[in-house]
Amino acid sequence: MSNKINKIGVLTSGGDSPGMNAAIRSVVRTCAYHKIECVGIYRGYQGMIEGDFTDMGPRSVNNIVNKGGTILKSARSTEFRTAEGRKKAHEQLLKANVDALVVIGGDGTFTGGLLFNSEYNFPIIGIPGTIDNDIFGTTHTLGYDTALNTVVECIDKIRDTAISHNRLFFVEVMGRDAGHIALNAGIGAGAEEILIPEEKLGLDRLLESLKKSKASGKSSSIVVIAEGDKIGKSVFELKDYVETNLPEYDVRVSVLGHMQRGGSPSCFDRVLASRLGVKAVESLMEGKSNYMVGLQNNKVELTPLEQAIKSKSEIDIELLRVSDIMST
Structure with missing residues (x-):
């Protein structure tokens, strides 16, 4: 594995979903396992612009695997949609010596991350966190x-x-x-x-x-x-x-x-979050970027962020037939 990644930032953005805290915990503890520093970024991309960072170690994520919401908070940032806002965010990351990002959220979060990467070539891996399950490349999103x-x-x-x-x-x-x-x-x-x-x-x-x-x-x-x-x-x-x-x-x-x-995440979401967090950090360590980690055929796989954003998550047609039969 490459030693280029020394510090990883993690943020949650968009609507909250159960399992986000479990994913934060997984990212932080996987970083600790591999002796990489981890920085929590409060309030998503807005916090990144403002440099609202906190150092995170294994004990800082005690007792959050069972909690709903997100300890890092979430916010929508109109400023990050501007070139000036993204420039400020990049400067804050450089100032804090952050080498890569794990972003947890939905397609809006991934779109922001993809744009940021295209402008600054900043390594990014996405974890799908949304209750709607509408992200391509995973059978289940967190929550x-x-x-x-x-x-x-x-x-x-x-x-x-x-x-x-x-x-x-x-x-x-x-x-x-x-x-x-x-x-x-x-x-x-x-x-x-x-x-x-x-x-x-x-x-x-x-x-x-x-x-x-x-x-x-x-x-x-x-x-x-x-x-x-x-x-x-x-x-x-x-x-x-x-x-x-x-x-x-x-x-x-x-x-x-x-x-x-809201509410405490199910066992499935806690396990999924743990698996996705490990894969996200280790993918960055391997030099990968612009991917989303997701569950496919019960295996954690990588999907290009652009594909995750642009492609559509399809409804299971067989379930529609089951629904019709069950309503008889």
């Missing part, structure tokens, strides 16, 4: 598994009320551009219908599905909706439409919101 478990637990509780009052519940989950959470949590929680951006169900088919559910003897129903689904302008407009056309239904709406991002 996705935890978010699924959170959503299923919430829907299970909502169903108790739905059954007690013979109600139809529309449950909106996160997923502005991707329906991974809605589809998998919907199947896991036994939803009667699942609405996702990738699949245009249409109002008529939704009404027909709800009529069939009622006719089959179902006294309550759960419909899971990804926030990016375009079947209606909003979930509340959809509720009004169904009540108008199917007055026999008593309809309620539950928007789960940011609770999906």
Whole structure:
């Protein structure tokens, strides 16, 4: 392995997700294992511009593997989008003798890192941290598994009320551009219908599905909706439409919101974060840059950052068929 990398900086950027702290811990302790210094960068790229750094050693990450959120905080930086802002960030890294970066986040984080590398040839490895699971090059992003478990637990509780009052519940989950959470949590929680951006169900088919559910003897129903689904302008407009056309239904709406991002990470996310952190540091030591570490066929592999950003994470078509069969 190359000895050129003496100090690595690690940051979290964009929306937080469970498992980010476990990934920070893994990066810090892998650096310590290989006798490399590690610097934590607070508030993502904005903190990098301001030189908001802290030295991190193995004991500085005690007892964070089980914590949600990110101890390094996260922020969106408009200044980093400018050449002047990136120049300031580069100067701060040089001043702190940082040789390479591990950036934890989503496509916005990776886009910023890729641009920074193109301007300053600064070694960068990305770790995918987003509950949406919408990054190409990995079957699971950090926080996705935890978010699924959170959503299923919430829907299970909502169903108790739905059954007690013979109600139809529309449950909106996160997923502005991707329906991974809605589809998998919907199947896991036994939803009667699942609405996702990738699949245009249409109002008529939704009404027909709800009529069939009622006719089959179902006294309550759960419909899971990804926030990016375009079947209606909003979930509340959809509720009004169904009540108008199917007055026999008593309809309620539950928007789960940011609770999906919080909470202690699942065992899967903790293990995944640990594996990705090790691979990220050791890839930088091997002289690699502009890659994302991800899980493919249960192996940690590298995907070019540009490909991770530009390519699309596809919905599992077989799961759509499973969903249709399960809602019978």
